[in-house]
Amino acid sequence: MSDAPDNASVRLLGRDRTPFLPDRLWLDGAWVSRADRPARWEEAARADVAVTTQTRGVVPSSSASMPSVVADILDACAVRPGHRVLEIGAGTGYTAALLKDRVGPHGSVASIEVDPEVAARARRNLDAAGVDVEVVCGDGFAGLKRGGPYDRVHVTCAMRHVPTAWLEQCAGGRIAMPWGPAFSTDRVVALDVADGQGVGRFGAVASFMVMRAQRSRAWDAWPEGGETRPVDLGLDWRRLDGPLGGFGEFVVGLLLPGVTHRTSGGDPEDGERVVWLERDGVYASVGFGAGVPTTATGDERLIRDYADAVAWWYDHGRPESAGFGLTVTADGERAHQRVWFGSPHGPAWEH
Ligand SMILES: C[S@@+](CC[C@H](N)C(=O)[O-])C[C@H]1O[C@@H](n2cnc3c(N)ncnc32)[C@H](O)[C@@H]1O
The missing domain is CATH 3.40.50.150 (Vaccinia Virus protein VP39)
Structure with a gap:
């Protein structure tokens, strides 16, 4: 058995990615140069991680993928x-x-x-x-x-x-x-x-x-939240939170064409989390957590659409993304996109 350190790109892909990487990598929010910190540079180059190779400001704009x-x-x-x-x-x-x-x-x-x-x-x-x-x-x-x-x-x-x-x-x-x-x-x-x-x-x-x-520009400037009001969405805080950050986030997103989101706040187990929603420049938010009333700001329709998508996901047994697929049909510059559940003939959402 070889005791050479593992190089994920060689093992998984049959070719070393190291010769393709620039001498400076953006790692953990700072540039790491190969000359100054060779061990850290090599470690990242060999690991099964994405490494940023170009930024605009602090936003990654090109990378070598995982x-x-x-x-x-x-x-x-x-x-x-x-x-x-x-x-x-x-x-x-x-x-x-x-x-x-x-x-x-x-x-x-x-x-x-x-x-x-x-x-x-x-x-x-x-x-x-x-x-x-x-x-x-x-x-x-x-x-x-x-x-x-x-x-x-x-x-x-x-x-x-x-x-x-x-x-x-x-x-x-x-x-x-x-x-x-x-x-x-x-x-x-x-x-x-x-x-x-x-x-x-x-x-x-x-x-x-x-x-x-x-790329969405919807969150380049944070929207005004507006007046906060109590809201009953028929879902407790655990369900409102359930898809966020996990595999359900993709699936709920399939049910919400054109909707973007961000979250703020902490762990809803001991505080409040807020999900911020946006569609076509219209914003809304829903705040929830253990022991805090569910509240909302902004567009009522957007809030109801989020709650309906979350309820659909639970009602269908929390399906994973493999239960869905995409059909794309030639139609003008942007093809027509239809996401389906089960089979191409199943329930569908236009994206
Ligand atoms: C994840 S990186 C590609 C990783 C690359 N395949 C490699 O092996 O290093 C994504 C690249 O897509 C490029 N890109 C973004 N929008 C593009 C477009 N409209 N046409 C062509 N390239 C684009 C970015 O500049 C970036 O270099």
Whole structure:
């Protein structure tokens, strides 16, 4: 048995991500340089964690994803030798290299990156590693018509809206991506495309940076709460809290198209937690906890919709995300998105 320290990227993906990482990583809220703190840098590079490689202010804007999650999306994508693959979000260039490993000499990989600096670095990293991948700087939402048709589209930024362009450029193929409702983080979904429609069931948890133009600005400035009033939603505080922060958050989000949220306050066991809701610039909040009355501010409709979604989740036995799937149909620039429960013919919500 080897006593070399574990390197998660080698073990899980068959290629070391270290050569693709910049000399400075953003770890625990500060930059760590490889020259000054080599042990800490190496530890993060080898671990099964996502590492931020670029920030805007203190907000992460590019990263190398967590190796185990990279493995989940690659598995879902089912890339085979000879495939033509389009990647969205080159980042460090690492997953583009993994895709090239899988398609082999008779396949091809093109990767689109929206940030010019990041694209240039991905290109340098891939050249240095001797990997033949075309890196294009541009908006991945439009896909890359000139290299198509593709067998696979492999997406490494989280999607809220799937473009019709991908369905057209990958007709008859598969699109694998992290997808989430506006309310929550993402799940991996692989859409099998046929006749202008992609269909797939939600899989593993994946928390990714949302595609740049699709990031919500709703919470850049905190809204005025307005007058607080007591409210009876027919659910006790434990139920109102139940889906938040757990697997139910994704599912409740599927039932609340276009709704975003934040929470504030502490542990509702010994204080009050507040869930803040937003839809189309309209806000509301619900406060609850052990021994405190449930109160609300803002839009009544939004509050009732949240309570109805939570009640639905409990009434259906708290289903997990694998019980749901996504059908995406070509329709203008943004494809039409329908989330379903059970089967594509089951109850559905338009996103
Ligand atoms: C999680 S990182 C990608 C990780 C990368 N695959 C790797 O191996 O390092 C997500 C990337 O998507 C890029 N991105 C965001 N929006 C995009 C868009 N509209 N088109 C193309 N790339 C985009 C970001 O700049 C970021 O570099």
